[in-house]
Amino acid sequence: MKRIKVSNNVIRRLPRYLRKLDELKASGVSRISSFNLGQQLGLTPSQIRQDFSCFGEFGQQGYGYNVSALRDEIASILGMDRGFKAILVGVGNIGHALMDNFCFSEWGFTLAAAFDIDPAIVGTTTNGVTVRSMDELLDYLAGNQIDVAVLTVPKEAASAVAKLLCDNGIRAIWNFTNVELTEPNSTTIVENIHFSDSLLSLGYYVAERYDEEAAHAARLERMEKAREQ
Amino acid sequence: MKRIKVSNNVIRRLPRYLRKLDELKASGVSRISSFNLGQQLGLTPSQIRQDFSCFGEFGQQGYGYNVSALRDEIASILGMDRGFKAILVGVGNIGHALMDNFCFSEWGFTLAAAFDIDPAIVGTTTNGVTVRSMDELLDYLAGNQIDVAVLTVPKEAASAVAKLLCDNGIRAIWNFTNVELTEPNSTTIVENIHFSDSLLSLGYYVAERYDEEAAHAARLERMEKAREQ
DNA sequence: TTCATTCTGTTATAATTATAACATATGGGG
DNA sequence: CCCCATATGTTATAATTATAACAGAATGAA
Numbered sequence: 001m002k003r004i005k006v007s008n009n010v011i012r013r014l015p016r017y018l019r020k021l022d023e024l025k026a027s028g029v030s031r032i033s034s035f036n037l038g039q040q041l042g043l044t045p046s047q048i049r050q051d052f053s054c055f056g057e058f059g060q061q062g063y064g065y066n067v068s069a070l071r072d073e074i075a076s077i078l079g080m081d082r083g084f085k086a087i088l089v090g091v092g093n094i095g096h097a098l099m100d101n102f103c104f105s106e107w108g109f110t111l112a113a114a115f116d117i118d119p120a121i122v123g124t125t126t127n128g129v130t131v132r133s134m135d136e137l138l139d140y141l142a143g144n145q146i147d148v149a150v151l152t153v154p155k156e157a158a159s160a161v162a163k164l165l166c167d168n169g170i171r172a173i174w175n176f177t178n179v180e181l182t183e184p185n186s187t188t189i190v191e192n193i194h195f196s197d198s199l200l201s202l203g204y205y206v207a208e209r210y211d212e213e214a215a216h217a218a219r220l221e222r223m224e225k226a227r228e229q
Numbered sequence: 230m231k232r233i234k235v236s237n238n239v240i241r242r243l244p245r246y247l248r249k250l251d252e253l254k255a256s257g258v259s260r261i262s263s264f265n266l267g268q269q270l271g272l273t274p275s276q277i278r279q280d281f282s283c284f285g286e287f288g289q290q291g292y293g294y295n296v297s298a299l300r301d302e303i304a305s306i307l308g309m310d311r312g313f314k315a316i317l318v319g320v321g322n323i324g325h326a327l328m329d330n331f332c333f334s335e336w337g338f339t340l341a342a343a344f345d346i347d348p349a350i351v352g353t354t355t356n357g358v359t360v361r362s363m364d365e366l367l368d369y370l371a372g373n374q375i376d377v378a379v380l381t382v383p384k385e386a387a388s389a390v391a392k393l394l395c396d397n398g399i400r401a402i403w404n405f406t407n408v409e410l411t412e413p414n415s416t417t418i419v420e421n422i423h424f425s426d427s428l429l430s431l432g433y434y435v436a437e438r439y440d441e442e443a444a445h446a447a448r449l450e451r452m453e454k455a456r457e458q
Numbered sequence: 459t460t461c462a463t464t465c466t467g468t469t470a471t472a473a474t475t476a477t478a479a480c481a482t483a484t485g486g487g488g
Numbered sequence: 489c490c491c492c493a494t495a496t497g498t499t500a501t502a503a504t505t506a507t508a509a510c511a512g513a514a515t516g517a518a
Contacts, residue, residue, distance in 0.1 A: 009475070011433050015426035020409065033495060042411055045495090046477050053497055061496040062484035078429045079436030093330040098424075101322035107425050108432065147435050172435045174428060180249065182271055189438065191431035195327075195422065196336050197244035199403060200307045202420035203337065204240050206376050206401045207308030209418065238505070262465060274465090275507050282467055290466040291514035464515075474505070483496080488489100 006054045013051055014074055016041060021071035033064040080108030085146050086174075089161055090153030091116040091124075091131050094176055098150065099126040109148070113140060141168045148172045155179050162188075235283045242280055243303055245270060250300040262293040309337030314375050315403070318390055319382030320345040320353075320360050323405055327379065328355040338377070342369060370397045377401045384408050391417075 034045035052058050058073050059065045086109050104111045117134045124131050149170045153161050158177035172189040181190050263274040281287050288294045315338050333340045346363045353360050378399045382390050387406035401418040410419045
């Protein structure tokens with residue numbers, strides 16, 4: 001049983017470990033040290049060992065970690081072997097793209113159903129999942145054990161739909177709408193994909209880079225002027 | 230001129246501030262205190278004041294912050310007024326969905342061009358942007374000042390295309406492929422959108438929730454048994 | 459105008475997170 | 489079988505990040 005609280009920073013590194021381990025496994029590497037893994041991920045060996053030690057002792061002194069076994073441990077920690085069930089609400093552009101393109105099963109999830117309010121969309125099938133009417137949502141939730149709702153409705157509807165979902169037993173929301181879902185039941189788990197937030201932080205670093213270059217150029221120019229005198 | 234290095238945590242909160250301030254502005258709120266803003270975002274007033282103080286003095290003692298002015302300051306810090314130019318490489322499912330749906334201009338960016346390797350896609354137009362052949366990429370980069378590349382190629386191609394972009398002047402990559410881009414030039418700015426990482430960390434918290442509930446149920450059962458004796 | 463109240467910017471403190479150090483266990487070579 | 493090199497798990501230390509405390513400026517009511 002888990003005892004100590006594991007920090008969110010650690011949790012967010014786990015999927016990266018998983019990805020790298022899958023890659024190593026695919027390329028035939030069967031053992032790896034924290035030092036080597038750290039180099040490949042840009043992390044210190046200390047951090048890697050401490051991250052893993054939150055969950056148990058997965059390595060062997062003098063040998064390192066077994067890639068395949070470690071991969072499976074992390075997959076299990078992340079719940080990939082629990083068969084979580086998801087529904088998708090809002091089959092617009094992004095919702096449809098997710099249904100069409102994102103492989104839920106690759107990550108241990110099942111996309112069990114999708115819902116939309118638009119009669120023109122209801123009844124269409126993508127990747128084996130047929131879109132149902134929002135009218136069926138509550139009945140469906142009552143009759144099926146669903147873990148996660150993928151929220152891809154227009155942002156105007158986001159808050160209301162999120163509340164509806166939480167009030168009817170959904171405990172985790174994968175939020176693709178560009179709004180803060182602080183309102184729903186405080187026990188609800190919310191994970192955001194905020195495209196614009198991501199692009200804007202990128203923008204900050206690009207701007208910083210330009211400023212640094214401009215400052216550098218100005219410095220050179222001053223030196224040039226000083227030399228002329 | 231910026232002097233002290235601002236932490237990444239602070240930068241990642243800026244877009245959230247921006248979003249909330251836009252929302253407040255839209256609903257007619259013209260002034261706000263750090264206390265009030267903190268409540269709405271789930272942050273402490275201290276943290277908010279310290280975040281802002283990294284960039285200047287935007288508030289007024291005894292009054293608070295002017296919503297509109299603060300919003301513009303943050304937008305400027307994030308580079309929204311610099312007219313950054315982006316290209317998109319790889320017009321598959323997600324690439325096309327971004328072109329179709331994501332409003333670059335809303336965040337101060339211009340999507341100047343898109344590229345794909347598939348002749349069936351080259352020449353098509355989405356949202357005013359016509360897809361060009363990858364053969365034109367290098368010439369285009371040489372002839373145009375581009376700041377950001379949106380990387381939406383299949384993951385097998387990701388590393389190679391990223392390297393190509395970096396070697397030809399691109400200094401920032403908005404990476405939608407499910408690979409770590411640690412390889413490219415170390416000076417390149419990389420911002421990742423890893424759908425699977427996001428879903429997996431959500432999975433961790435869902436699993437944790439289930440474990441806690443199971444532990445709680447077990448505790449209740451033990452108490453029940455103890456009472457029976 | 460005066461004064462209590464509000465609320466900032468900043469400094470000080472606490473808490474968290476990452477890094478380094480170390481003691482110990484394992485594997486493999488001679 | 490013994491010993492060295494390797495590499496873990498853990499404890500100790502450093503660095504970072506968040507929170508709290510505070511001094512002072514502006515507001516608004518009387």
